[in-house]
Amino acid sequence: MNQSYYTVLGSLPHLPHFQRAERLPLTRLRLEQRIGMLPDDESRQIWEAEALVSWRHAVSRRPDDDAWLHRWRRAMPLIRQSVLREYVQFRLDQQVALAALRLRHAGLGPETEPEIWTVSPYGRHIRAHWQAPDFHLAARHPWLSAVRAALEREDAVALERHLLESCWRHLDRLAAAEPLGFAAVVAFVFQWDIINAWLSQDPRPAATCFERLLQESRHVP
């Protein structure tokens, strides 16, 4: 067993639940430094996975983005740690299920975005059970019902909160299985990412940014 996990985990601060966090307990730079104490191969795998399924990247990504699909095909063989692959697959399954819910909510069919069904083993299942409320996946993905309800209410904040909460719990379970090992490091990195995403949704900076853009547009010569 790699002993460097003890040093890395010892150097990481406690992460509060994302809804209780008031600020990031660690900057991105510090996080990269601490994860850099792992063997190169393991830290590289973490960042490959993070680039694929982080919330920061999810904001600016379209699910049918060819560049992202190309990156996914290139990155998956490089992510060899089983715990990391499991989390990446969980996030991809989640994104595919969410894309399906959104398409159905918009009155579209599964043939609209044929590429996205390839990234998850549930793709075929979802297409086969398109009309079922939770695609017959609620037993395996209990968050699906709450997310569907939020989508139907068009409550974007609740939808985001349910998605983040399901990921947070999944990561808690991963860390509990190996509290002083690689799984705990992976859980920390992605829970840090969740806090980062949640805090970046603060409406005050968004309002300031909107105001600045508005001022700039008014002063275009």
Added chain:
Amino acid sequence: MDSLIVTLGWVGMYAPLALGAIGSMVGCARAGMSACGALLDVESGYGRYIGVAAMPSSQSIYGIVVTMALRRELTVDNSPGIFGLGLLVGLALMASAFAQGDACAAAINAAKNKLEIFGISLAPAALVEGFAVFAFVFALVLSAGIPR
């Protein structure tokens, strides 16, 4: 055959010390690495974390004492008993040192984030120590029954 039995007696006599020392090395290394990581994240109280990391060293001391208690002229009559007792207590000491290293690492991780739980966070490590003491004490008691 006799020489094999006596050889096993030597293995059993030295096993508590060797296995206890291996356990202490790994246990102290795990807790020590966790303490070193904690030093990056705290501003003060460095000594207490390094001190906790030394807890799994006690298994080496127990191993030394048991080895000294088992020390005698080895014969075909006493070697099997020394082998059985020494090997089993050595394994118990080694496993307890591994477990205590993990318990200390967890205590360090918890206490650096919430200093007021520093004392209670060491309770699991102390419990593990208790089991090592059981193995140690009963090894001494039983060693008295092995023929000299």
